[in-house]
Amino acid sequence: MNIQPLADRVLIKPAPAEEKIGGIIIPDTAKEKPLQGTVVATGNGTKDEEMILKAGDNVLYGKYSGQEVEFEGEKYLVMRQSDVIAKLG
Secondary structure, three states: OOOOOOOOEEEEEEOOOOOEEOOEEOOHHHOOOOOEEEEEEEOOOOOOOOOOOOOOOEEEEOOOOOEEEEEOOEEEEEEEHHHEEEEEO
16 A cells, blocks of 8 residues: 555545445435545644554544545545544454
8 A cells, every 4th residue: 555644634444335226226326425435545644643453453434534535547535633533343
């Protein structure tokens, strides 16, 4: 991975959106943005905020959190660690 987040930011690979619900195929325009993903890389934290998350953690985040980034054809989100709602066990 050539993207390294700085300070208290994390790079997240969003989980894929559901393609169909109960046999009904959902078009791309109607798909909801996924609210969970996997941490790919983290910054080192700041003097005020220790980095708790690490690469490989599955997390939940807010609907409008983060900045979308496309790198080598893959879509990622960059957001502050504080925008992550929960870590999934």
